[in-house]
Amino acid sequence: MSMKKRNDEPSGMETNRQPAPESGRGLRWTKIGxxxxxxxxxxxxxxxxxxxxxxxxxxxxxxxxxxxxxxxxxxxxxxxxxxxxxxxxxxxxxxxxxxxxxxxxxxxxxxxxxxxxxxxxxxxxMPPKAEPRQMPEPQAGMLTAGEWDDLGAWSRWTELIQDSPYPAAWGFAPYRRLTVQATAKGKPARDVEVILQCGGKREWTARTDGKGQATLFAGLLESRSRQDVELQNEPAASSEQQGGSKDQAAAPQDCSVQIDGGNGLLVREAEAKDWAGRVMKLETDREAAQPDAVLDLLLMIDTTGSMADELSYLSTELTNVVSRVKKNIGQNLTVRISPNFYRDHNDEYVVRSFPFLEDAVKAQAHIARQEADGGQDYPEAVAEALTDAVLEHDWSRSARARLMLLVLDAPPHQGLRERESIQHAAAEAAKQGIRIVPVAASGTDLETELLLRTLAVSTGGSYVFLTDDSGIGNGHKQPEGVEPQIMPLNDLLVDLISRHAEG
Incomplete structure (x- = not known):
């Protein structure tokens, strides 16, 4: 994506502006008689x-x-x-x-x-203006991407964010997590609600995935306003401002996990080892009933002007993904697809949403009709998009998997209302079993990357990012501390969706 002006940049300065040639480079004047x-x-x-x-x-x-x-x-x-x-x-x-x-x-x-x-x-x-680069006609399989699961590399993730101001700036403290493995008469208990309580207060609610696992968090959502957290790495900033004190990951006290045990509520006290990485096993007597054979797949795509360099390619890739998912697993599952698009305040629309559809052709048509426009500053209406996706759609009450692909290249607007909306959307997504899978396009900066990875971590999703290997679009940021396998984006997404749907 072409980079847009950051709020902290001087007026009139574009981030994609080419640097001026150095003095004396190209031509040199010499003293002559x-x-x-x-x-x-x-x-x-x-x-x-x-x-x-x-x-x-x-x-x-x-x-x-x-x-x-x-x-x-x-x-x-x-x-x-x-x-x-x-x-x-x-x-x-x-x-x-x-x-x-x-x-x-x-x-x-x-x-x-x-x-x-x-x-x-x-x-x-000479042309009066630089003409856009002639790019190949969009075809499925052209974009390249990688996937990274921070839940599977937890120590690396906590080390990365320990001294970073960004998760705390958005009101997240993703340090203390507890993993639960629930079984129903020896088989994975799928799509079951699991509740974490600490000190008599409900801390986090999630639903188990296809393997019967769920991730719970203590103290994930902070109450401090964004203004209390500096977004600059100044030497004078305290450790709390720079990502929190060193005991952020300390085991919380008086916590328990609750799940429907079949013959009543099953409660298990959380021990220090559970917070240190041990998987808490919950063996229930409930019937090993399978959730409804349904896959909910929601697409929320940034269609602002900065997405112009890749949007047509992304539309082609996502259309291919929808078709293949419907073909590959549609014989055994009801696949419901909801294509949605967002821009920014004062644009033609803020969020353009569509309900879940079982007709993949209609969903593909909605995707293909979109164009990139608007979004004059760097942040976009991400908070409104997340709220619409999580709270304004008819997600299945029982399903094999619920996935949200959030395709974007810029962070939300900075404000208390946006911050609280994002926190609420993340908590509700986890409660409903909606896995947020961000797909970061070109132009994504460090702040946006860490926020997106936090959303993925808090909802049981993973982080997907486009790469420069395709030669398409502007420069793509290499995520911090990751070692992914790079592959075609459409193949990666089909594999990711299938893993969640099939358990």
């Missing part, structure tokens, strides 16, 4: 009349080199166009004499006049 200057001007005029593109080796600096600037830039732009690369103006590709002279000694009047003539000579050949 009056006669040599006259010869220089003559050479420039002769070069323009004969169409010379470059000075011979050993020519006086500032003569043929200056004349070559515009022509060489046009030739380079033409070669890039043929190769499918973006065309650049001559001023960016090779500075003209006037541009190169900035920051160095002033040229003579004759030199400046000749350089100006050279620039005007080639102005008609």
């Amino acid at each position: 009056p006669r040599l200057k006259l010869a220089t001007a003559s050479l420039l005029i002769a070069a323009l009349l004969t169409g010379c593109g470059a000075a011979d080796e050993g020519a006086v600096p500032g003569s043929g080199e200056a004349a070559a600037g515009g022509a060489a830039a046009v030739d380079a732009a033409s070669r890039e166009s043929v190769a499918g690369a973006p065309q650049k103006s001559a001023a960016k590709e090779a500075p003209t004499g006037a541009a190169a002279a900035q920051g160095s000694e002033e040229p003579s009047a004759a030199d400046a006049s000749a350089a100006e003539s050279a620039e005007l000579q080639h102005s008609d050949a």
Whole structure:
């Protein structure tokens, strides 16, 4: 995605702006005598009349080199166009004499006049604006991606966020987790509600997955406002501001886990070892009834202007994923699909939502019709999108799996209302058994990455991210501390969805 202006950037500064050429790079002005200057001007005029593109080796600096600037830039732009690369103006590709002279000694009047003539000579050949790079026609399997499960690499995750301000800035403290393995007469107890209580207060509620496992958290949601947490790594910031004190992962006291045991409520006291990584086993007498053979798949896609470089490719990939999922597991499961799209405040729409559909063709049509537009600042209406996805859709009460693919490249707006909305959406998603699977596109920064990974961790999902291997779109951030296997995005998502649906 093309990067948009951050709130903390000076007005008018775009994050995708190309750096100015260094002083003296491309052209160099040298002190020369009056006669040599006259010869220089003559050479420039002769070069323009004969169409010379470059000075011979050993020519006086500032003569043929200056004349070559515009022509060489046009030739380079033409070669890039043929190769499918973006065309650049001559001023960016090779500075003209006037541009190169900035920051160095002033040229003579004759030199400046000749350089100006050279620039005007080639102005008609240069496009007024850089044209977009010619990209291949979208086809399924072109985008590349990786997947990372922080729940499966917990110590690495806690080390990563220990000194980071970002999870706490959004009101999350994802340190103290407890994993439960529930069985029903020896078989995995699927889609069963599990409750964690500490000090008589309900801390977290989740539902078991296809393997009968659930992840519970103590103290996950913080009450501090975002303004209490600095988003800059200043040396004076306290350890609490920078991600919390060193005892964040200390075992909480007086906690218990509750689950329907079949013959009443089964309660198990949580021990220190349970918080240290041991899986708490809950053996129930309940019937090993399977949940309804249903897969709920909700897509929530950022369609702001910054997604323009990849949206058409993502639409093609997701359409392919929907078709393959319906074909592969639709014989055994009822597959319900809800395609949704969001932009930002004051855009054409904030959230454009659709109900769950069993007709995959209709869902695919909704995806294919979307275009990227709007979103003039960096943050987007992510909080509103999450609220709509979790609370405004008719999720199945009983299902094999409930998945939300959150496709985006920018963080939510910074505000207390947004912060509380995101916290509430995460808690409700975990309670309903909705696994949030973020799909991070190009332009995702560190703050956005860690928030998305926190949402995945808190709901039993995993983090998916696009990579540069495809050569499509703008630059993609390599996630912190991960060692993923890179593969085509559509294959990765089909495999991920199938794993959740089949247990």
